[in-house]
Amino acid sequence: MTAPSIESFLGADLESTPETPRDHEVAPAVREYLAAARAHLKEMHEAGAAGSRVNETHSDLIDRLIRRLFELSEESYFVEGGEGPSELCVVAVGGYARREMSLHSDVDILFLHGDRINPYVASVAERVQYWLWDAQVTVGGATRTIKETIDLAPRCWPRASSWAAGCSSIASGRRFTRAC
Numbered sequence: 001m002t003a004p005s006i007e008s009f010l011g012a013d014l015e016s017t018p019e020t021p022r023d024h025e026v027a028p029a030v031r032e033y034l035a036a037a038r039a040h041l042k043e044m045h046e047a048g049a050a051g052s053r054v055n056e057t058h059s060d061l062i063d064r065l066i067r068r069l070f071e072l073s074e075e076s077y078f079v080e081g082g083e084g085p086s087e088l089c090v091v092a093v094g095g096y097a098r099r100e101m102s103l104h105s106d107v108d109i110l111f112l113h114g115d116r117i118n119p120y121v122a123s124v125a126e127r128v129q130y131w132l133w134d135a136q137v138t139v140g141g142a143t144r145t146i147k148e149t150i151d152l153a154p155r156c157w158p159r160a161s162s163w164a165a166g167c168s169s170i171a172s173g174r175r176f177t178r179a180c
Contacts, residue, residue, distance in 0.1 A: 001047065003040050003057065006064040009033035010072065023076060023127070027134035030065065034135065037061040041103060058101040059092070066090055066109065066128070073127040077120060084120030088113045090128070094140070106138035113145055 009029045013022075037058070044054050070090055077084070094108040095101055111125040125143045132139045144152070 001040065001043050003061060004033060004036035006033060006068045009036070010065075010068045022072075023131075026069070026072060026131045030069070030131055030135035030137070033065060034137070037065075038103060052100075054103075055101050056099045058103065058105075059096055059099040062096060062101060062107055063092070066092070066107075069128045069131055070124065073124045073131075076127060077123045082119060082123060084118065086114060086118055086120050088121050088124060106140050107132065108140040109142075110149065111141070111143040112149060113143070115145060117143065 009032050010026070040061075041054050041058055044057060045051075049057075074085065089112050091097070091110040091112050092108070093110050095105055096108050101107075111121070111128075113121045121143065125141075129139055129141050
């Protein structure tokens with residue numbers, strides 16, 4: 001039982017160039033990857049893998065997808081002449097962060113950035129979410145600053161979160177100043 005390779009579905013052939021933007025090809029490739037991921041998870045389940053192991057593997061497969069979509073989104077932004085980057089990361093939250101993703105779980109993600117929404121942050125966050133939505137993934141998404149996240153957090157950050165892509169120093173908590 002080999003997990004599907006993200007590169008087989010979202011490889012270098014999907015990277016945009018000024019002459020050939022590839023945005024319209026990403027969502028179909030995401031759907032194909034997710035179909036292969038579901039088949040792999042079903043195979044694991046039928047072979048007797050524990051439910052927790054299947055859920056963890058599902059979370060890992062989604063991690064790979066989010067990282068690759070983040071990379072493709074950044075590449076598209078810069079190919080279009082965008083300037084930046086700025087501090088931005090994708091943080092898995094909820095069941096996804098806890099590695100408890102059932103087969104039909106939604107994907108809860110937070111685009112966490114340092115200061116204000118600039119064109120880089122807006123473009124990367126929008127593109128990743130649009131690709132997921134266009135692939136019929138149920139996404140719970142938000143784009144917030146560190147301060148907004150702390151202000152909205154019911155308890156100390158980061159309780160049920162994990163870095164998925166982008167600037168890892170933001171998600172690691174080193175940038176948070178509120179004492180727990």
